[in-house]
Amino acid sequence: MSNVCMRRDTGEITGFLSYVPMRLSVMGSLTRASLGSDLSIHPGYTNKGIARDLKRKLTEESAKSGVSFVYATSNPLSTALLCRETAIPIARLKRYSRKLGIYYHLLENLHLPPLVAKTLNSFYAFLAGIKYKRRASALRKALGTNVRSQTQNMAPELFDELWAYMRRVHILSFWKDVEFLKWRYDKNPHSRPLYFCIFKDEKPIALAVVAERKQTAYIMEFICRDRKLSTARFLLNEIERKFLSSNLRALAFGGTDDDFFSTVFKDYSRQPEFDHQMVGQVASDSLLQRLFSEPSNWTLTFGDSDGLII
Amino acid sequence: MEISKESSGNSPEALVIRALQDDEYAEVCKITELAHGVPFSETGFHWKH
Numbered sequence: 001m002s003n004v005c006m007r008r009d010t011g012e013i014t015g016f017l018s019y020v021p022m023r024l025s026v027m028g029s030l031t032r033a034s035l036g037s038d039l040s041i042h043p044g045y046t047n048k049g050i051a052r053d054l055k056r057k058l059t060e061e062s063a064k065s066g067v068s069f070v071y072a073t074s075n076p077l078s079t080a081l082l083c084r085e086t087a088i089p090i091a092r093l094k095r096y097s098r099k100l101g102i103y104y105h106l107l108e109n110l111h112l113p114p115l116v117a118k119t120l121n122s123f124y125a126f127l128a129g130i131k132y133k134r135r136a137s138a139l140r141k142a143l144g145t146n147v148r149s150q151t152q153n154m155a156p157e158l159f160d161e162l163w164a165y166m167r168r169v170h171i172l173s174f175w176k177d178v179e180f181l182k183w184r185y186d187k188n189p190h191s192r193p194l195y196f197c198i199f200k201d202e203k204p205i206a207l208a209v210v211a212e213r214k215q216t217a218y219i220m221e222f223i224c225r226d227r228k229l230s231t232a233r234f235l236l237n238e239i240e241r242k243f244l245s246s247n248l249r250a251l252a253f254g255g256t257d258d259d260f261f262s263t264v265f266k267d268y269s270r271q272p273e274f275d276h277q278m279v280g281q282v283a284s285d286s287l288l289q290r291l292f293s294e295p296s297n298w299t300l301t302f303g304d305s306d307g308l309i310i
Numbered sequence: 311m312e313i314s315k316e317s318s319g320n321s322p323e324a325l326v327i328r329a330l331q332d333d334e335y336a337e338v339c340k341i342t343e344l345a346h347g348v349p350f351s352e353t354g355f356h357w358k359h
Contacts, residue, residue: 016330
């Protein structure tokens with residue numbers, strides 16, 4: 001749904017705000033939420049309080065339709081605007097990244113021709129691939145028998161089984177069933193997601209969604225049953241192995257989940273992240289009211305942010 | 311929802327907030343690009359529209 005603000009006399013549109021119906025898991029129970037998105041004010045009509053009025057209208061309409069939680073992803077400026085009234089910052093994503101291969105190093109620092117850089121990077125990827133393969137074998141062994149990994153281009157139908165379990169492990173997270181994954185990635189005309197699945201005894205125990213944008217592979221979703229570290233390391237190893245020879249610049253992840261992600265991505269460099277601050281307000285729901293303002297209650301990843309459109 | 315804002319000349323402009331209509335989509339794309347300086351496709355979950 002979208003609202004516009006327009007001049008009554010000329011019909012000129014002066015501002016715009018859309019909101020996307022989303023679903024939130026509050027300790028495993030489904031709660032309706034609205035994501036405020038695409039807030040835009042015509043440059044000739046800034047500083048008139050139009051954004052505030054559009055947001056107020058969104059909050060009113062959401063409350064009337066039974067939505068318990070209204071939120072937005074914002075940068076520092078819009079955070080200030082959104083928090084001027086009743087919204088508060090809920091959590092900020094942390095960003096982790098590491099360089100992939102040596103292609104860009106050879107190209108930009110040693111100024112080698114692209115074809116030579118590509119060939120040398122392939123050789124590097126081949127050698128590094130041996131190390132990753134050995135590590136995968138050791139990690140798989142640590143997880144027990146009948147563990148396998150699989151990559152695919154569409155949301156895995158079996159994932160609902162893992163989500164049904166994990167939503168009871170998370171305190172607060174946005175609803176991540178197969179329906180969400182299809183909408184967020186498979187139906188996005190600009191996204192070509194790659195799904196990394198780990199199965200044990202043919203049951204899904206981990207899933208990651210990775211998509212490319214501007215020479216970087218972004219890990220958008222990263223879910224491991226029981227937040228088990230050995231599963232997470234196997235999953236991450238499979239992702240890194242896949243992108244070794246891709247000629248991409250980096251692999252990046254953004255998220256917050258108490259200490260889980262910082263432990264999994266401990267070998268990655270951390271950068272300050274300013275554009276993925278979640279702000280929100282609760283319209284109703286007393287349990288959510290008690291939980292939502294504590295950042296450590298949230299499990300969030302890049303996939304929850306409309307600040308990264310892939 | 312009717313609101314009133316002062317213009318730079320201090321005369322109040324009557325503004326109204328209402329639902330987006332289908333034929334206004336192109337205009338909204340332009341405003342979004344003007345406001346953010348990037349294509350509309352990079353400002354939100356745009357494929358929802």
